[in-house]
Amino acid sequence: xxxxxxxxxxxxxxxxxxxxxxxxxxxxxxxxxxxxxxxxxxxxxxxxxxxxxxxxxxxxxxxxxxxxxxxxxxxxxxxxxxxxxxxxxxxxxxxxxxxxxxxxxxxxxxxxxxxxxxxxxxxxxxxxxxxxxxxxxxxxxxxxxxxxxxxxxxxxxxxxxxxxxxxxxxxxxx
Numbered sequence: 001x002x003x004x005x006x007x008x009x010x011x012x013x014x015x016x017x018x019x020x021x022x023x024x025x026x027x028x029x030x031x032x033x034x035x036x037x038x039x040x041x042x043x044x045x046x047x048x049x050x051x052x053x054x055x056x057x058x059x060x061x062x063x064x065x066x067x068x069x070x071x072x073x074x075x076x077x078x079x080x081x082x083x084x085x086x087x088x089x090x091x092x093x094x095x096x097x098x099x100x101x102x103x104x105x106x107x108x109x110x111x112x113x114x115x116x117x118x119x120x121x122x123x124x125x126x127x128x129x130x131x132x133x134x135x136x137x138x139x140x141x142x143x144x145x146x147x148x149x150x151x152x153x154x155x156x157x158x159x160x161x162x163x164x165x166x167x168x169x170x171x172x173x174x
Contacts, residue, residue, distance in 0.1 A: 003035045009140055016113035018120045018133035021142035023050050031056040039083035046090025070101040077108040089122040089129050106135040
């Protein structure tokens with residue numbers, strides 16, 4: 001099966017996908033996707049989640065599990081029976097003893113993708129995300145375009161004060 005996470009991103013069962021993107025794009029996609037509402041959707045977060053509070057809880061068959069250690073994450077992945085498995089990457093799971101399980105988690109994500117569409121998501125690139133995404137079948141990077149607002153001072157000189165993300169101008173690198 002194929003699912004559209006975003007007009008530029010097609011997610012497929014049987015594949016492990018890794019995505020780096022601003023949270024706004026992912027939240028909008030999850031909250032507005034009719035496809036995700038029809039299937040069993042497992043959202044896995046670690047110690048910290050930047051998306052969970054923004055997800056509409058009326059989204060279909062939506063289940064949440066939290067992993068506080070890499071070993072709990074392994075257990076969740078091995079027991080998952082959902083059509084879509086979405087893992088919000090938390091590098092703190094791999095601190096200390098968890099670093100030794102990175103290889104096992106990468107294998108578990110790949111194995112889970114045999115039966116489901118697996119999505120590993122992160123807002124930013126980091127060492128553990130790169131390691132896990134090396135096993136992914138497809139990797140997507142959304143590069144935000146920053147816009148700058150130009151403000152005039154009383155002296156008449158321009159000063160760039162703010163930058164903001166314009167999601168309509170985001171670039172996708174596959």
